[in-house]
Amino acid sequence: MAYKFTLRGKTYSFKDLKILMAKASPARSGDALAGLIAEDNKERIAAQYCLSELPLKTFLEDLLVPYEKDEVTRLIIDDHRNESFKSISNLSVGEFRDYLLSYKVDAETIKNISPGITPEMAAAVSKIMRNQDLISVTSKIEVVTKFRNTVGKRGHFSVRLQPNNPSDDPKGIAASIIDGLMYGCGDAVIGINPATDNPKEVSKLLKQLDDFRQQYEIPTQTCILSHLTTTLEIMDKSPVDLIFQSIGGTEKTNSSFGIDLKLLQEAYDAGKELNRGTIGKQMMYFETGQGSSLSADAHHGVDQQTLESRAYAVARKFDPFLVNTVVGFIGPEYLYDGKQITRAALEDHFCGKLLGLPMGCDVCYTNHAEADQDDMDSLLTLLGVAGCNYIMGVPGADDIMLNYQSTSFHDAMYLRKVLKKRPAPEFEEWLLNMGIMDEQGNRLEIPEQILKLR
Structure with missing residues (x-):
């Protein structure tokens, strides 16, 4: 499935979710080595905007690594806890960021939803967060x-x-x-x-x-x-x-x-x-x-x-x-x-x-x-x-x-x-x-x- 986003009159097209996720990533040499990096900051920002509007449930349907070919994908999907996901299932990636940063969401709340969060959801929301955001959320979380x-x-x-x-x-x-x-x-x-x-x-x-x-x-x-x-x-x-x-x-x-x-x-x-x-x-x-x-x-x-x-x-x-x-x-x-x-x-x-x-x-x-x-x-x-x-x-x-x-x-x-x-x-x-x-x-x-x- 292709994803598109128009930014300042220019339409950016991302042929699939893998490419969208890669282009939305902050720049790093490994993705450049793999040929996955955004061409410039404009494309990266467009990808981040597009990613922010994506529903979280997309990551349960559009799998980055095929289910039938990879046991880690099967683990992620088969072990997903839908009951824990229910309270955030209607959110987009951008809304999920705002939710996590909300003062109302504390360590206990995050602990309760954690089994319903897939790695791809976590990665997606991290891509649209500043360093400050990443620190702010994790400072709430206690894993003992x-x-x-x-x-x-x-x-x-x-x-x-x-x-x-x-x-x-x-x-x-x-x-x-x-x-x-x-x-x-x-x-x-x-x-x-x-x-x-x-x-x-x-x-x-x-x-x-x-x-x-x-x-x-x-x-x-x-x-x-x-x-x-x-x-x-x-x-x-x-x-x-x-x-x-x-x-x-x-x-x-x-x-x-x-x-x-x-x-x-x-x-x-x-x-x-x-x-x-x-x-x-x-x-x-x-x-x-x-x-x-x-x-x-x-x-x-x-x-x-x-x-x-x-x-x-x-x-x-x-x-x-x-x-x-x-x-x-x-x-x-x-x-x-x-x-x-x-x-x-x-x-x-x-x-x-x-x-x-x-x-x-x-x-x-x-x-x-x-x-x-x-x-x-x-x-x-x-x-x-x-x-x-x-x-x-x-x-x-x-x-x-x-x-x-x-x-x-x-x-x-x-x-x-x-x-x-x-x-x-x-x-x-x-x-x-x-x-x-x-x-x-x-x-x-x-x-x-x-x-x-x-």
């Missing part, structure tokens, strides 16, 4: 998850302690963990990207983290970000807390990752059987990123931000403990500079939260992108205001294993101080009891019991 502690409560802000090491050296990893704990990091998860996916080595890392956690009674969860098949292989003999997997927004993208919905379901069921959580059972950890479908030649002519939003439907299916968009990791071919990275991060956070996910963000960039740490400081602050659940804590903000720039332990302390946010409640209590921080969140002198860790 529990395993050994509670992440996502309003007024709290968590950190994944990321002690990656290029050779998985136990001493190097331990040093980074201790450093991170001294700055109050690690309440989201202590999670390592392993240098190798070898099951034996992954098991060693899991045991190291679990022994450390138990010895000092740290109320957090651990994770080795190995492939799902590796985790399943070692699950019966290794201390697996969170189950990790990268996911995408199409069946073909997920196939490029070596997974499908059936395998994810198998891992989810197996993780539930472990029953390692003490205060909750949410144990899935997913990472996403704009551009993954395009890089896998699995985008079906759909823009990268809409496909990213579709990945959140996959995540939502498995009630995750953590989800994060690794926003600038894929490189400038997909998000060229600091401006594009910032916009993409706010969109991803908005779409994920709107769909009911516990969204975090790896505030990051590769060294060949037109971005620097000032851009990341700005994005970090914006996400903190927007109510992001957690960020990464990397020694010196420089991941020496993955070779990209992220956020540091100091960055997390900065954000908590300026926005008056606190760690996860159970983790904060541990920090106080260990003498690492005071009631105001100030870092104290390294206490005697921590010196012993060295």
Whole structure:
């Protein structure tokens, strides 16, 4: 179905909904690479106007990726909750934007309609919103998850302690963990990207983290970000807390990752059987990123931000403990500079939260992108205001294993101080009891019991 809009006497025609969505997207290098970007700002504005007048129910009828060819599309349509959609079913995309920004619409209202919102609806409304709008809506939303502690409560802000090491050296990893704990990091998860996916080595890392956690009674969860098949292989003999997997927004993208919905379901069921959580059972950890479908030649002519939003439907299916968009990791071919990275991060956070996910963000960039740490400081602050659940804590903000720039332990302390946010409640209590921080969140002198860790 073609869509048309007349702007200042000129009629713009968009041959189908995929093209309309792509042309309405804020400019980014990945869509330009795919040949989907608007020719100029006039065409982009015309597409945004046209999109704003589209009824939300259009996205239940005009499917961007064919139902019969894609299991993610089938998941989106088959799991759609019409009862939750009913109260907004008569709205256009533009009216939905106004609805979300209304002072009358609060966190509970959004939670109630969330199961009725498809990823494409979320992506569409984000395309006609300013950054301020995206922040305003997500700042209302609270998505709380529990395993050994509670992440996502309003007024709290968590950190994944990321002690990656290029050779998985136990001493190097331990040093980074201790450093991170001294700055109050690690309440989201202590999670390592392993240098190798070898099951034996992954098991060693899991045991190291679990022994450390138990010895000092740290109320957090651990994770080795190995492939799902590796985790399943070692699950019966290794201390697996969170189950990790990268996911995408199409069946073909997920196939490029070596997974499908059936395998994810198998891992989810197996993780539930472990029953390692003490205060909750949410144990899935997913990472996403704009551009993954395009890089896998699995985008079906759909823009990268809409496909990213579709990945959140996959995540939502498995009630995750953590989800994060690794926003600038894929490189400038997909998000060229600091401006594009910032916009993409706010969109991803908005779409994920709107769909009911516990969204975090790896505030990051590769060294060949037109971005620097000032851009990341700005994005970090914006996400903190927007109510992001957690960020990464990397020694010196420089991941020496993955070779990209992220956020540091100091960055997390900065954000908590300026926005008056606190760690996860159970983790904060541990920090106080260990003498690492005071009631105001100030870092104290390294206490005697921590010196012993060295």
